[in-house]
Amino acid sequence: MLAILRDLLRYNLEFRIGLALVAIVLVMAGLSFVSPYPAGDVFVVPPDIPPSITHWLGTTSRGQDVFWQLTLAIRNTLGFGIMVAVLSRVIAIVVGLLAGYSGGWIDRVLMSINDTFIIIPLFPILILFYFVLRDTMSTPLLATIMACLGWAYDARLIRSIALSLKTREFTQTSIFSGMKTHEILAREHLPYVLPIVFSTTMNNMNWSIGIEVTLAVLGFTDINTPTIGGMIYWANQHTALVAGIWWWIAFPVALVAMTFVGLFLLAVSMNEYIDPRSRLARMGGGR
Amino acid sequence: MSGAGDAVPVLQVRDLQAHFRTHYFGVNREVRAVDGVTFEVNRNEIYGLAGESSSGKTTLVKTIAGLLKPPLEMVGGSARFSFLPGWDAIGRAPPEVVRAIRWRHLSYIMQGSMNVLNPLRRVRYSFRDFAWRHLGGSKVEFDARVVAHMERVKLDPSVLDAYPHELSGGMRQRVTIALATICKPDFIIADEPTTALDVVVQKDVLGMIRAIQCEMGSSILFITHDMGVHAALTDRLGIMYAGRLVEDGETPEIFSRPLHPYTRHLIASLPRIGDTEQREGLDGTPPNLAAPPPGCRFHPRCPLAMPVCTTIVPAMVETLPGHRVACHAVNPGMAT
Amino acid sequence: MSAYPAYLAKRLAQFAMVVFIGVNLAFVITHASPIDPVEQSIAVVTSFGSTAPEAIAAMRSSLQELYGLKGTLAEQYLTFWSRVVRGDFGPSLSAFPTPVSALIGRALPWTAGLLIVSTLITWVLGNLLGGLAGYYQRSRTLKLMGVVAMGVHPIPYYIVALLLLIVFGFLWPVLPITGGSAMNLQQGWNWAFVSSVVLHSILPALSLILIGLGSWFLGMRSLVSNIVTEDYVVYAETAGLDSRRVLGSYVMRNALAPQVTGLAMSLGGIFNGAVITEKVFGYPGVGTLLVDAVYAGDYGLVLGVTTVSIIAVSVGVLVIDLLYPLIDPRVELR
Numbered sequence: 001m002l003a004i005l006r007d008l009l010r011y012n013l014e015f016r017i018g019l020a021l022v023a024i025v026l027v028m029a030g031l032s033f034v035s036p037y038p039a040g041d042v043f044v045v046p047p048d049i050p051p052s053i054t055h056w057l058g059t060t061s062r063g064q065d066v067f068w069q070l071t072l073a074i075r076n077t078l079g080f081g082i083m084v085a086v087l088s089r090v091i092a093i094v095v096g097l098l099a100g101y102s103g104g105w106i107d108r109v110l111m112s113i114n115d116t117f118i119i120i121p122l123f124p125i126l127i128l129f130y131f132v133l134r135d136t137m138s139t140p141l142l143a144t145i146m147a148c149l150g151w152a153y154d155a156r157l158i159r160s161i162a163l164s165l166k167t168r169e170f171t172q173t174s175i176f177s178g179m180k181t182h183e184i185l186a187r188e189h190l191p192y193v194l195p196i197v198f199s200t201t202m203n204n205m206n207w208s209i210g211i212e213v214t215l216a217v218l219g220f221t222d223i224n225t226p227t228i229g230g231m232i233y234w235a236n237q238h239t240a241l242v243a244g245i246w247w248w249i250a251f252p253v254a255l256v257a258m259t260f261v262g263l264f265l266l267a268v269s270m271n272e273y274i275d276p277r278s279r280l281a282r283m284g285g286g287r
Numbered sequence: 288m289s290g291a292g293d294a295v296p297v298l299q300v301r302d303l304q305a306h307f308r309t310h311y312f313g314v315n316r317e318v319r320a321v322d323g324v325t326f327e328v329n330r331n332e333i334y335g336l337a338g339e340s341s342s343g344k345t346t347l348v349k350t351i352a353g354l355l356k357p358p359l360e361m362v363g364g365s366a367r368f369s370f371l372p373g374w375d376a377i378g379r380a381p382p383e384v385v386r387a388i389r390w391r392h393l394s395y396i397m398q399g400s401m402n403v404l405n406p407l408r409r410v411r412y413s414f415r416d417f418a419w420r421h422l423g424g425s426k427v428e429f430d431a432r433v434v435a436h437m438e439r440v441k442l443d444p445s446v447l448d449a450y451p452h453e454l455s456g457g458m459r460q461r462v463t464i465a466l467a468t469i470c471k472p473d474f475i476i477a478d479e480p481t482t483a484l485d486v487v488v489q490k491d492v493l494g495m496i497r498a499i500q501c502e503m504g505s506s507i508l509f510i511t512h513d514m515g516v517h518a519a520l521t522d523r524l525g526i527m528y529a530g531r532l533v534e535d536g537e538t539p540e541i542f543s544r545p546l547h548p549y550t551r552h553l554i555a556s557l558p559r560i561g562d563t564e565q566r567e568g569l570d571g572t573p574p575n576l577a578a579p580p581p582g583c584r585f586h587p588r589c590p591l592a593m594p595v596c597t598t599i600v601p602a603m604v605e606t607l608p609g610h611r612v613a614c615h616a617v618n619p620g621m622a623t
Numbered sequence: 624m625s626a627y628p629a630y631l632a633k634r635l636a637q638f639a640m641v642v643f644i645g646v647n648l649a650f651v652i653t654h655a656s657p658i659d660p661v662e663q664s665i666a667v668v669t670s671f672g673s674t675a676p677e678a679i680a681a682m683r684s685s686l687q688e689l690y691g692l693k694g695t696l697a698e699q700y701l702t703f704w705s706r707v708v709r710g711d712f713g714p715s716l717s718a719f720p721t722p723v724s725a726l727i728g729r730a731l732p733w734t735a736g737l738l739i740v741s742t743l744i745t746w747v748l749g750n751l752l753g754g755l756a757g758y759y760q761r762s763r764t765l766k767l768m769g770v771v772a773m774g775v776h777p778i779p780y781y782i783v784a785l786l787l788l789i790v791f792g793f794l795w796p797v798l799p800i801t802g803g804s805a806m807n808l809q810q811g812w813n814w815a816f817v818s819s820v821v822l823h824s825i826l827p828a829l830s831l832i833l834i835g836l837g838s839w840f841l842g843m844r845s846l847v848s849n850i851v852t853e854d855y856v857v858y859a860e861t862a863g864l865d866s867r868r869v870l871g872s873y874v875m876r877n878a879l880a881p882q883v884t885g886l887a888m889s890l891g892g893i894f895n896g897a898v899i900t901e902k903v904f905g906y907p908g909v910g911t912l913l914v915d916a917v918y919a920g921d922y923g924l925v926l927g928v929t930t931v932s933i934i935a936v937s938v939g940v941l942v943i944d945l946l947y948p949l950i951d952p953r954v955e956l957r
Contacts, residue, residue, distance in 0.1 A: 014773075116641045118888050121936045123895035124913060124929040125648060131917050131925050132656030153888075210779030214899045217781055218914055232785075241793065253785065257778050264777035354861055389863025397861070402854035407877055407951060416872070417862045450952050 004195065008269055018265025025259045029078055032071035037064070051247055058247035061238040066251055073226045074255055080143055080212055080227065081205035087147030088204055089197060092154040097193075099155070100162025111159070117152035125149065126211065130220040138222055142215075146208050154200040161196055195270055202267035206260050213256060228256045295369050296327040297474050297506045298351065303364035305350040307576075308357075318576045320346040322530040323364070325603060328474070328523075330369075333500060333507040335521030335538065337514060337553065339573055343530040344510045348476050351508070352395060353377030353385060368393065370473055391421040394467040396477040403463055404451040410462055411447040414469065421470045433469065440465045440495055457488040464492065468499050475500075475507045482511065493520055514557050518542055526550045529574050529584040532603065536610035546612040548589050583615065591616040627948060634944040638937055645933035650703050653926060654696065660922040661686045664716060689713045690922055707934075712927035717919035723927040726912060731935070733803055734908035738897050741828040742835070742886075749839025750882055754875045756840065757847025769844060776837025780896035784830040784903040791826055799823045801905035827904045831896060842885060846878040853877075880951040887943040890936050 008015040037044045043063030051058045057066035099110040129145055130137050209228075215221045216229025223230050235241075235248040302325055307318035320343045328334040336344050349355055351366045355378060365375035370392040374380040377388070397403050404413055414433045415426075422429060434444045440461045451459055460480065467475055477496065481489040497520060500507055509521055517524055517538060525535035526547065534547040545551045574580050580587055586596040595615050603613040612618065653660070664686055665679060674682075687693045690713070691702040706712060712723035756765035775783075792800040804810075804819040850856060851874060859869050898910030905911065909928055916924035 112637065112640055113644075115637060116644050119637075119641050119891055119937055119940050120645050120648075121891040121894040121932055123898050124932045125645075125652070127898075127913060127917055128649060128652050128925060128929045131922075132653055132660070206777050210781075211895070213779055214781045214895075218899070218902065218917075220917065241789065249785070253782055257782060260777040260779070261774055264773065268773065352861065354857075386863040389861065395858070395861045397854060397858055403858040405855045405859070405873055405877065406953065407880070408872065412872075416859065416864055416868060452953050 004273060008273055012269045012272070014265045014272075015269035018262045018269060021258045021262030022266065025074060025078070025255065025262060028071050028255065029075040030071075032068075032075045035068040035071060037068050048243075048245055057251045058245070060234070060248050061240065061243070061245060062234060066247055069226060069231060070228075070251060070255060073228050073231050073252065074259070076139070076225055077209055077212065077228045077256070078205075078259070080139055081209040083140065083143040084146045084150065084208035085201045085204045087144060088151040088154070088208075089201060091147065091151040092200070093158055093193075093197065095151065095155040096158025097162050100159040101166060103163075107159075111156070114152045114155050114159075117149065118156070122146075122149050123211070123214075126215060127220060130215070137220075139225055139227075142212070142221060143208075146211065150204065150207060154204065157196060157200060158193065161193060165192060195273065199267040199270040202263040202270070206263050206267075209256070209259065228252045296329050297369050298328040298508070299365075299367045300324060300326050300351060301365045301367075303347070303350060303366055304362040305346055305355060305359060306362050307346070307359050316577050319579065320359070320530055320576060321350055322579075324527075324530075324532045325364075326525050326532060326535055328506050328508055330473075330506055331500075331504045332522040333497075333509050333520060335517040335524040336508065336510045336527060337512065337517055337524060338527035340512060341573060341576075342527045343576075344512075344527055345478055346530075347527070348478055348508060348510060350376075350378070352393065352476055353380075354395075368474065390417055390472065391470050392473045394470065394472040394475050396463055396467045396475065396480045404459060406451050409448055409450055410454075413462075413466060414447070417466055418469045436465055436469045439499065440468075456484060457492070460484060460488070460492055461495070464495060464499070468503065468505075471503045471505070473505055475505055476510075477507055478510045479512075480509075481516065482513070489516075496520070514553050518557075526553065529579060530576055531584060531613070533585065533614070534610075534612045536607070540607070540610055544607070544610075546606060546610070546617050547585075547614050548591050548616070549585050550612075583613075630948065631945070634941060637944075638941045641937040641940070642934055645937070646704070646707055646930060649926060649930050649933070650700060653922075654699065660690055661692060663920060664922065707930055710931075712930075713923045715916075715921055715924045717916065717921040717924065723923050726924060727909065727927055727931050730907060730909045730912045731931070733906065734897060734901065734910065735935075737824055737827060737831070737901075737906065737908060738893065740824075741831040742890075742893055744828070745832045745835035746839055746882070746886055748832075749836045750843045750875075750879070752836075753840035753843025754847050754870070754878060757844040757878075758851060758870050758874055760848065768840065772837035772840040775833060776841060778834070780830065780834055781899045781903065783834050784827070784900050787826050787830050787833075788903060798826055800826060803907040823906070827900050827906050830900050830903075831893070834896060835893065838889075839882065839885075843878060843882060846881060847874055850874050850878050880947075883943060883947055883950050887940045887947075890939045890943075894932060894936050 009019070041064075045055065045059045045063055045065050047059055047061050047063045049055050049059045055065050055067065057070065059065050060069065095110055095114065099107045099114075126142075126145065126149075129142075133141070212221065212227065213229035213232070216223065216227055217232050217236065219233055221227070221229065223233055231252045232249055235245070235252075238245070238248075240246070240248040302323050303321055304319070304323055305321040307316070307320050309316045309318075322343075324347060326334075336347070338344055346359060349359065350361050353376065355361055361376060361378055366377070367375055368377070368388075371377065371380060371384070371388055374384070377385055377393075404410065408416075411430070411433070415429070418433075419429050422432060424432070430447075433447065437444055437446065442458065442461050442465065446454065446458065446462065451462075454462065464480070467477075480496070481492050484492060493516065496507070496509075499505075509517075511517065521538045523536065524538045524541045525532050526541075526549065527533070528549050534541065534545070534550045541550065542554060545554050574584055574587070580597075582598045583589070583592075583596040583601050586592040589596065591614075593615060599615070601613045601615045601618065603611050604618045605611045606617055661683055665682055669679065691699055691706060693699070694702070710724050712727075714720045715723050715726055718726060752765070752768060756762070756769055759765060788800055791798045799805075799822055802823055804816060804823050808816045808819055810816055856869065856873050859873050860866075864873075897908070898913060900906070901908045901910035902914045909932060913925065913928040913932075916928060
């Protein structure tokens with residue numbers, strides 16, 4: 001895994017750009033821990049000041065410093081994305097490996113459920129959840145719900161890899177040489193599955209952050225926890241664009257766009273690396 | 288039958304070189320897949336190319352047919368066709384000239400023939416795509432010609448309306464043979480056309496190739512690692528080892544009097560009826576072409592290896608009439 | 624074609640499964656909720672002033688009737704299904720006494736029109752450009768397009784819609800930024816109304832297209848760059864076929880099948896995008912209806928829109944699945 005990262009860093013431009021963008025976003029998130037202003041408080045600074053030396057990215061109509069508000073918002077947003085990604089990874093890996101290795105009717109039933117979750121439009125369902133839960137809808141609860149809805153696509157991917165690994169020669173060799181199933185999975189197959197899990201994690205984070213932003217903008221989340229979507233929600237509530245407080249919307253949008261592009265580029269470059277065709281070319285195989 | 292009497296060979300290959308260059312995630316490699324190959328194919332003959340897998344056979348014919356794509360590159364030498372005067376390789380002629388020649392004069396039966404037909408296109412349309420522009424005529428006339436040609440390869444005309452996945456392996460192979468021969472080309476390259484078929488179908492297909500070749504007077508460059516097929520089908524035979532031609536001559540001559548130690552090994556390893564013991568294998572593995580051994584590339588595995596073999600590349604010399612070999616043990620003192 | 628009946632049965636079973644799980648999900652979510660929608664609605668009404676206790680009791684009873692919350696859970700479940708089958712979700716609370724089905728019926732053509740047109744444009748354009756980019760890998764223009772696609776593709780619908788709103792609403796106000804048509808026009812097949820509808824749909828459609836384009840472009844490009852190494856493409860090139868014929872009938876044609884499957888798989892996601900895009904541009908479709916229903920606390924309308932949109936998306940998927948064998952005759956492989 002480390003060697004893969006080193007190779008990518010050395011030879012892949014997309015990976016380097018993606019890493020740089022994600023690093024900037026992470027530094028921003030980290031700065032939230034040294035924020036001079038308490039996170040939830042309003043009217044701690046004079047409102048509606050454009051970007052200046054004292055307030056780098058200006059202040060909001062609610063009297064918050066945009067820069068420091070942003071550091072906390074991106075931290076929460078990233079945390080949300082990671083939470084969804086980790087939970088849905090667990091489901092996706094279990095379902096994918098189970099379906100791939102068992103085959104037969106287990107595979108058919110699981111994949112049928114899987115396809116159902118791919119087809120169903122999730123947004124109305126999430127809105128329905130918010131509608132019935134209202135104020136009890138907290139960020140961890142939303143993350144859990146989204147993880148339960150958003151695993152299907154990656155489960156299919158992991159299943160296809162499990163299927164191909166099962167029929168590979170080295171699996172048979174390992175079985176004949178007396179390795180136990182969990183040993184085979186951990187030692188022989190995990191190195192193949194991990195890069196895929198990594199790249200789907202990035203894509204899944206993009207997906208969940210995108211939906212969180214959208215829900216928050218509509219006011220369908222816990223709007224008292226500052227997130228990127230929440231910031232845009234409050235800016236809209238104060239008609240920031242009409243009032244000319246453009247920095248209140250422009251900087252959150254720019255930062256979240258950086259996050260998306262960064263994570264996406266990481267996923268793409270990883271995918272390119274694990275594509276069997278390019279792997280073959282790297283090893284000088286083929287004819 | 289032998290075409291040796293004909294004046295101008297259909298194909299003349301001189302010192303052909305093709306290298307495989309890759310640059311990926313920091314790993315640079317240059318593989319000399321074809322390294323100085325010289326031979327000729329005469330009119331109305333089947334020339335066989337033999338050798339282990341990865342000995343460069345497929346790269347050689349791709350270079351000859353002008354089908355190299357990066358990272359493969361033709362580096363030097365020439366491969367002249369009699370029907371393409373004025374150009375020393377197809378890959379160097381302008382695209383419109385090449386397009387006019389392909390399939391009309393030069394056709395190809397590819398390795399992995401199972402997948403050479405477009406899975407989403409009915410067989411009839413493949414024929415139209417490939418041959419109509421060369422044969423001309425109205426759609427009805429052309430279709431009639433295709434049907435007549437299908438009968439020649441013992442295929443029912445209903446096959447024309449099938450999709451490839453609806454046909455058996457043998458039928459698909461016959462369709463590709465029909466496709467490759469319908470324009471009556473001067474030269475056909477057949478790269479392992481029967482490898483994926485079972486033995487009975489294989490025999491059938493080989494007989495068909497021979498029959499059509501006789502009827503049309505075409506020349507065929509036939510590649511397979513299967514020495515049994517060469518013995519049954521080809522007129523002349525070239526043996527490749529690690530990107531180089533090590534011996535060539537008339538097939539019966541090669542089989543009765545093999546000169547190169549590698550050829551002897553190939554022939555000796557053919558199973559015969561009445562065998563009771565396992566045949567002797569060859570020690571070692573084919574060389575890594577990214578860093579081939581100096582001198583004769585066969586020397587690390589050769590039972591006759593001498594000090595000179597490790598440093599000097601043996602020249603291809605006509606040792607017997609029409610029979611060339613590149614080996615210091617056979618031709619002492621001959622070097623390139 | 625002998626495999627077609629089996630294929631058909633499989634697709635129909637999948638369709639039934641999606642509808643079944645979707646409707647059940649809607650039922651479970653609404654009935655497992657800690658909040659009683661009846662009490663909530665009463666709270667909304669009574670917050671405007673004090674109401675007599677008998678009136679509240681009567682209201683409670685009729686609301687329970689209305690929401691299908693009378694009787695045991697099993698009875699409620701059956702009531703729910705019978706309503707779904709009849710397409711009857713009772714009257715809307717926020718637009719009383721208009722039935723929910725009438726509101727949805729009014730909004731559905733707007734969403735369907737916007738989605739079908741923009742999805743078709745996106746799909747055709749994205750696949751065409753992506754296919755070219757995969758085939759002509761050395762073209763600088765197409766390479767640049769790939770970079771742009773990579774940059775735009777991961778950005779969510781809302782952000783793009785917002786950016787378009789800023790550009791065309793504030794910086795360069797040339798297009799209408801809200802509504803489905805001009806207010807003062809007679810609805811019908813007259814030029815003024817139709818042109819107004821088209822004009823109003825440009826921005827929402829554009830934001831859907833901009834986002835969708837990237838994923839089709841990137842997907843098709845990588846598909847095509849794999850297909851060009853397939854034996855049948857190499858063979859066709861070997862035979863000296865016209866490169867346009869190879870690109871059309873051998874490369875693009877064969878990459879189309881997985882992209883059609885991809886379209887079916889992504890309809891749900893496209894619908895998600897439509898909800899927020901409609902809301903941003905105040906487009907009178909199902910998405911706006913849904914969001915406004917949540918704001919208004921209209922239980923019947925939210926449930927109705929959710930159920931209808933799940934069924935509508937699965938019907939869309941089913942239609943694509945049934946057409947699929949026209950594109951790829953090898954149905955037994957699916």
